[in-house]
Amino acid sequence: MALLNSGDRVNDTLVIDRLLGEGAFAEVHRVRHAYLGLQAMKLFKKVASLEETHLMLDEARLLSTLGHANIVRLFDANTVQTPEGLRGFFTMEYLPGGSLENLSKAYPHSVPTAIAVDVMEQIASGLAVAHEQDPPILHRDVSLANVLIGYDGSVMRVRVSDFGLAKRADPVTRTASAKGTIAFMAPEVLTNQGYSCASDVWSVGTIAYFLLTDHLPYGETGRYSSYSFARFNRRLLPPSRYNDDVDARLDEIVMSTLQLDPQERPTNARVLADALRRRRRPPAVSYRDRDRGRARHLADEALRLHRIPGELERAADLMEEAIDLWPPLGEQHQPKLLLWRKGVMM
Template structure:
C-alpha cells in the first residue's frame, strides 16, 4: 500500500496528485507545487531510520544537485515528512511526463529506428559523461530502460538519466566501486569481483540498452537468468547486430560490439569515449579531397599519318585524286584502242604506273569490252571527285569497270585501287574533310565485294593490303 494518498498535502506545500511507481527502496509520486507546478517526489519508504540514515538516503539528492545537465534530472528540494507510519526522507525533482524508456519501447512493440536508438544512447552518454568526468569519477551502477526518462524539448525527445540512488564515487586509486545494480545489465567482471564496478561497467550497461533498442533482444540472454557465479565466467558469443537487423551498418555494429566486449580493457573506458564514437557515427564523414598532384600530361590525339604526295614517294600507284575548283571540267574515257595494251595503260593512268607498264602520260583510252560496272563506277567517281584537268594525263571522272580490265591485271589493279582509296580516306580524315573521306571508304568497300565475286582469291588481294 502506498505511503501517501491522492490529495494529501506534504509540509503545507506539495499536494499529491497520483502514485507513479515504486522501486526497491522508494516510492515515486506526482505532486504539485503551488508556484513551481508539477514535480516528482521520491519518498524513501524504509521505516525507523535514524537521522543519519535519512541523511545517507538523501545523498542521492545531494549528488544530483552537483550534476547539473539537461540529460540528468534536476533536484528542487529535500526534506523529511511525518506520517502515521513514521518519519521518512524525500526529495522532489523534475517531473518527466513521457514515462520511462521501458514504457516507450513497449509502446513500439519491438526495436526502435536506428537513428532514434542512437540518439537515445548519445543523450545517456552526455548525461553520464558529467558524472564520469568528476574527480573522482561517479558511476551510476544501474543504467537500464526503467531508469531512463523520456521527456520532450519542443519537437525533440529529451532523455534524462534518473535514479542515482546506487551512484557512487569510485576509489580514486583503483577507479573501482562495489558492485550494485540490475544483473541483466551488469558486465561479467562485476560478478567476479564484488568491488569490480567501474565506468566501463556503465559503458556495458549503455551498450546493452543500445543493443536492445536495435535488435529487440538482450545482447547476452544467458546472463539475464544466470547466477552470479556463472556470469563471472561467461564467455558466450555476441550475435552481431547486423545478423538480427540488416539496417545496422558496419560502423555502428563495431561501436556496439566494442561497448559489449567481455574484456573490460577492450571496451570503451568511459561514457565520454563511447559518446565520441557515437557522435562520429552520426556525423557524415567529410569527403577527402584528392591529393594535389599535377595532372599527367595527356598526349595529343593520334592523327592518321598523311601519305606523302605522289611526287614525293616511290610508289607503283598513280597520283592522288584532286578536288576540282568550281567550273572545271573532267575528261571522259575514250572507247577505242587495242584492248590489251590500252586497258593496262588505262589502269596505270587511273590508279598509278605499275612496274613494266607503259610510259606515264599515255593517252588513257580504254577499249570498252562490255557495259561498265555501275558499283565500281560510282565508287571511283566518289573517291576521285572533281579535279583540275591536266594536259598530260587527265583524271577520269569514272573508274574502269571490271569487264574493261584484262584478266591478267584486273585483280591486282582493282585491289590496288581499293587500298589507294583507303589511304586517301585516312589522308582526308587527317585534313578534317570527313565527307570526302567517307566517300573514299564507300568506294573502296564497293570495289572489294565485286572483285571477290569475280576472282575469289583472298591471298591475291591481301598482297595489296585489302582485307576482305
C-alpha cells in the same frame, strides 16, 4: 499498499497527485507543487531520517548543480510522516514521457535505430559529466527504469536519474527491483570484482542492444531472460543480426561496450559519446586542388560582378557554384550569398 496516496499532503507546498511506480527500494509519485506545478517525488521505503536522505543524495545533488541537459534536476530533499513512520524523500523534475521502459513497450519489436542511437548518445553525454568529476561519480544502476524521457518542444530529451543511490541501496532489493536491474549489470559487478566507469558503459550498451534488438545481450530469446552468470558463455551476436537497420559502425560501437573484460570496453562515457558523435559525422571529403582553384576563381569573379548594376543575380549564382565545388568557402562567403539572394549589395 503505498506509503502515501493521492490527496495526501507532504508539506505546505506539496500534495500527492498519483503513484507512478514502485520498486523494493522506493515509491515514485507525481506531486503537485503549490507554485511550481508538477514534480516527481521518490519516497524511500526504509530511509527514515533527513541526514540519511541527504547522505544518499550527495552525488546526485552535486551533478544537479551542473545543469546538464541529460541529467535529472533535483529540487528538494526532506522527510514526511507516513503510516509506517518517518520516511525520506526527494523531489525532481517530472518528465511526462516516463522511463525507457515506456519507450521500449511502444515498439513491439525494436525501437527505430535513429531513436535508439539518440538515446544512447544522450545517456553517454550525461554519464560523461559524472565520469569526468574528480573522483569520478559512478551511477552503478543505469537501467531502463532509471533513464527518463522528456521533450524540449518536439525534441526528445533523455535524462539520467538516481545517481549514487545504488551505492547506498540494499544490494539485494536493488537487484530485485525495476524489472531486473541485475540484467544491466556488468560481469565484474556480478562477481564482486569492483565497479568502474567501464561498468556504467556496459549498462549503456545493454540498453542500446535491447532497444535495437528487443533482446538482452548474452540472453535467451525474449525480452527478459535468465540472469545466471552462465549466459556469458554464449556467443554475443551483433545487433545487426536482429535489426537490418544497424550499420557496421554501430555494431562495432555497441559490441565494444559489451566486452566481458572491462579493459576492452570504452574506458568511460566520454569515450563512448565521442565514438557515437564520430559515427554521426559524415566522412571528410577530399577535394582536388583543381576544384579548389576553380572554386576560388568563381568566388573572385562573383565578388567582382556583384558591384556591377544588374549583375547581382549572376554573382550569386557563381558564388553558390563556388561553395558547392569547395564547401570550406561557405564559412567566408555564405552570409554574402544569402544577402545577394535578397537583393542586398555589400
